[in-house]
Amino acid sequence: MKKHLRIDYRKSLITVTILGVFVFFGINGSINEQTEALHFETLENEFFPAKLVLPNEKMVVSHGILSTGNHGIKLEYGLLTPGKKEQDAFGLLSSGKEVSSLHDNEWAETMEQRLFSILGAEATFEVMQQEEFCFAEIYEKGRLVNLYVENYAHNKVQGYAGPIYVGAFLDLRGEIEEVRYLTSKETESYLRKISRSGYYEQYKGIALEEESAQVDAISGATITTKAVAESVTDMIGVYAPHLDVYYASGLDAFLVKAELTYIWIIHLLFMVLIVLLTSLPQIKKTKRMRLWIALASLGYLGFTLNSSFTYITYLQPFMGTELSLFMAGYALLTLLGAIWGKNIYCIYICPFGAAQIISLRYSPFKNKKLIITNKQAEYIRYGLTLVLIAGFVMGYRDFGSFELFPDLFGLDYTSYWFFLAVFFVVISMRFPMLWCRVTCPTGCVLDTLQKISEASKSKNKKTVARPRKTLKKTTIAVIS
Numbered sequence: 095m096k097k098h099l100r101i102d103y104r105k106s107l108i109t110v111t112i113l114g115v116f117v118f119f120g121i122n123g124s125i126n127e128q129t130e131a132l133h134f135e136t137l138e139n140e141f142f143p144a145k146l147v148l149p150n151e152k153m154v155v156s157h158g159i160l161s162t163g164n165h166g167i168k169l170e171y172g173l174l175t176p177g178k179k180e181q182d183a184f185g186l187l188s189s190g191k192e193v194s195s196l197h198d199n200e201w202a203e204t205m206e207q208r209l210f211s212i213l214g215a216e217a218t219f220e221v222m223q224q225e226e227f228c229f230a231e232i233y234e235k236g237r238l239v240n241l242y243v244e245n246y247a248h249n250k251v252q253g254y255a256g257p258i259y260v261g262a263f264l265d266l267r268g269e270i271e272e273v274r275y276l277t278s279k280e281t282e283s284y285l286r287k288i289s290r291s292g293y294y295e296q297y298k299g300i301a302l303e304e305e306s307a308q309v310d311a312i313s314g315a316t317i318t319t320k321a322v323a324e325s326v327t328d329m330i331g332v333y334a335p336h337l338d339v340y341y342a343s344g345l346d347a348f349l350v351k352a353e354l355t356y357i358w359i360i361h362l363l364f365m366v367l368i369v370l371l372t373s374l375p376q377i378k379k380t381k382r383m384r385l386w387i388a389l390a391s392l393g394y395l396g397f398t399l400n401s402s403f404t405y406i407t408y409l410q411p412f413m414g415t416e417l418s419l420f421m422a423g424y425a426l427l428t429l430l431g432a433i434w435g436k437n438i439y440c441i442y443i444c445p446f447g448a449a450q451i452i453s454l455r456y457s458p459f460k461n462k463k464l465i466i467t468n469k470q471a472e473y474i475r476y477g478l479t480l481v482l483i484a485g486f487v488m489g490y491r492d493f494g495s496f497e498l499f500p501d502l503f504g505l506d507y508t509s510y511w512f513f514l515a516v517f518f519v520v521i522s523m524r525f526p527m528l529w530c531r532v533t534c535p536t537g538c539v540l541d542t543l544q545k546i547s548e549a550s551k552s553k554n555k556k557t558v559a560r561p562r563k564t565l566k567k568t569t570i571a572v573i574s
Contacts (some may be wrong), residue, residue: 100409105182105433105547116422119411168309201246208261209242212274216411224336232263240265244276245324252415253321254406260325268341270573272544273297273326273390279492282509283500284315287400293319302330302345309417311352314400316418317410319378361399365443372442373435384407385455388448396445404496405479405535406486410492413487432540433547440537446499446515447530447537450522457523464525464532471532479535496535517541 153494202221205228206348209219218233219242227247232240244261258278263271273294275285285418288294334345368387371377406426409539410417419423432436440447454461464471485493500506502515518529530537 108433108543108547109430112426112433116426119417120422124416124420125409125413156232166324171397178385191462199351205230205242205244208276227333227336229333229336237356238266240271240336240411243333243337245325245332248332249328250327251324251328252320252413252491253278253280253325254284254317254410254415254491255281255494257319258318258325259320260329262297262326262329267318268302268343270297270300270302270326273322275322279495280318281495281497281500283400283504283506284318286506287500287504288312288319288322297326300350301350302341303343305347305349307350309347309352310351311354312417313354313358313420316352316354316421316480319352320416320418324352326350354418354420358418361474362423364394364419365424365427368443369431369435369438377485384442384451387442388451391448392444392452395443396499397449400500400503404481404494404534405499405539409483409486428540429543432543435539437537437544440540443501445503446519447527449502449519450527450529453519453522454526459524461526462524465529468531474532475534475538478533479538482535498529 097478105475124238152279199430202223206221209221209230209232210217211221213232218236219230221228221230228244231238232242241264242261243264245259248260249257256279258280259276260274261274275294278285291312293309293312300307309319311323328349330345330348338344338379368391371383372379372387375378407417408429413488428439428443431443466474482493482496498511498515498518500513501509502519504512506512521528527567
């Protein structure tokens with residue numbers, strides 16, 4: 095009798111849809127890269143508390159490059175777009191302050207304090223205010239030797255959790271002398287990892303005339319390091335017209351990119367291997383095997399790469415952040431694992447889940463039930479996930495930092511997230527997988543995808559009446 099190949103049309107349709115989305119973003123880039131609309135958060139920082147310019151305001155306070163026109167704007171779904179009438183300038187925001195330009199004295203004073211802290215109290219420099227920009231001339235023995243610039247006035251580059259602000263020292267030979275991180279809403283453990291890796295030292299010596307410079311991105315912090323490189327590129331380009339007097343040639347063509355070295359392929363192959371081991375029905379899944387995979391995930395993905403997947407990664411292309419090939423492959427594997435492998439990411443791959451599994455395996459305590467039901471725990475996790483995703487989409491990019499593994503595997507003892515992570519690992523000895531069951535938004539997204547892909551199974555099953563078996567009574571003798 096011939097056996098017919100069964101095709102799960104629901105799972106196949108979901109898979110094709112997801113692959114289509116990946117191909118779309120792979121070809122066209124992220125959503126915000128395809129539009130000139132700017133997000134409110136990308137233009138506001140500590141020096142410029144911007145406000146919305148309403149359509150009925152005929153004149154707005156001059157706000158440098160951002161708002162000098164006579165017409166207002168309209169607000170659509172969190173994006174700021176030009177009004178219908180023709181504007182004198184591309185005005186979007188207004189500072190609400192009676193200032194003649196964007197910077198005002200607060201930025202200049204802060205730059206002065208920053209340079210004293212970097213160069214020392216004996217340093218000689220002059221902070222220049224030119225139109226909407228601040229920059230500094232740095233002197234040695236009365237001779238101009240360096241310039242210092244910052245990207246507070248113009249930064250539309252999105253990192254993992256929003257814009258990243260940096261500063262740069264430029265020598266008069268036309269090279270970058272130093273790039274410095276200033277502030278952002280990125281996850282602190284990632285920022286420390288980037289700093290310790292020597293990432294910023296790679297910018298030293300890059301020519302300002304360079305049109306295709308490249309630095310190595312940091313595995314596990316790819317989005318942040320790529321965003322820093324884009325921010326440096328954007329900053330030099332914006333300052334270029336104002337620095338022409340210092341250099342013989344223009345700086346408009348400057349470009350630097352952060353790219354992963356090809357070792358990312360090895361990292362991705364490791365994940366593919368785990369996916370195959372855990373998803374193929376021909377391979378028997380034993381407790382010993384699960385323990386060994388947990389140890390490998392903990393050591394390799396956790397402490398070596400300091401890399402785990404989060405719910406926010408799925409939203410990055412929609413919010414203007416480009417994913418690296420490694421993170422895109424990581425994302426695709428987790429999604430396909432949820433569709434075809436009953437969420438193998440949460441069960442086998444997640445390093446923080448692995449830490450809880452190992453603590454549970456060697457727990458000296460007896461497992462105890464939660465004071466709430468599993469259904470109630472699921473509702474809490476759904477509610478938390480919806481709040482976090484909605485907040486991130488609305489512009490609260492620091493909501494993307496709701497994850498414990500970076501601080502745990504980065505051994506960041508200065509962060510309260512580290513101690514919270516340790517707490518959840520330890521409490522899993524008593525209440526198994528507490529983080530995963532009650533609070534993990536990434537697991538919630540993947541579990542939901544799994545349920546959607548299997549929703550038709552219960553409906554298609556037919557109840558078949560089976561004859562009842564008669565069980566013989568047996569006598570069990572107890573030997574004492």
